[in-house]
Amino acid sequence: MPTTKDRLMQALPDHSARRSFCLALIGFLVLTFAVAAVGGAVTASSVQTWYPTLNKPAFNPPDWIFGPVWTALYAMMAMSAALVWAGARPPARRTAITWFLIQLALNLGWSLLFFGLQQVALAFGWLVLLWLAIAMTIRSFWPVSRPAGLLLVPYLAWVSFAGLLNFHIWRLN
Numbered sequence: 001m002p003t004t005k006d007r008l009m010q011a012l013p014d015h016s017a018r019r020s021f022c023l024a025l026i027g028f029l030v031l032t033f034a035v036a037a038v039g040g041a042v043t044a045s046s047v048q049t050w051y052p053t054l055n056k057p058a059f060n061p062p063d064w065i066f067g068p069v070w071t072a073l074y075a076m077m078a079m080s081a082a083l084v085w086a087g088a089r090p091p092a093r094r095t096a097i098t099w100f101l102i103q104l105a106l107n108l109g110w111s112l113l114f115f116g117l118q119q120v121a122l123a124f125g126w127l128v129l130l131w132l133a134i135a136m137t138i139r140s141f142w143p144v145s146r147p148a149g150l151l152l153v154p155y156l157a158w159v160s161f162a163g164l165l166n167f168h169i170w171r172l173n
Helices: 004-011 015-048 063-087 090-116 120-141 146-151 153-172
Strands: none
Touching: 015 063, 015 090, 063 090, 063 120, 063 146, 063 153, 090 120, 120 146, 120 153, 146 153
């Protein structure tokens, strides 16, 4: 039974494509985790002070779940972008990576609005834009690399859940 690594190597048949993928993966990991670090820095103080004072719905997950989930999602986002970078021709790559960068900026913006500025209603509207940008990223990744598109589906699902949570926190406070 082929491993994930075997399937990846089949998707990147030549040495040049593998090298391009590895370099892109390193670059996208650095980029996505830099965004995560900035968002985390903004979030850290609010999670200790402001966020615990909010009324939250019964389905609000425990605080400890957010770190591991976001870490996995950022890693999958980087892997997805690297697959597209290595597998797409320049016009398709430019469009797909542009959508990726837009959704990444919107992702950071949500943290700034929700936790940094504590603007829950505005953050919900921003999250709708983020959701649309992730959907457009998946749409632009899919023709280039189905695995790249599939890697973003859990991210879209989590942001959908975050939107529901954000909406209920807005309504309860």
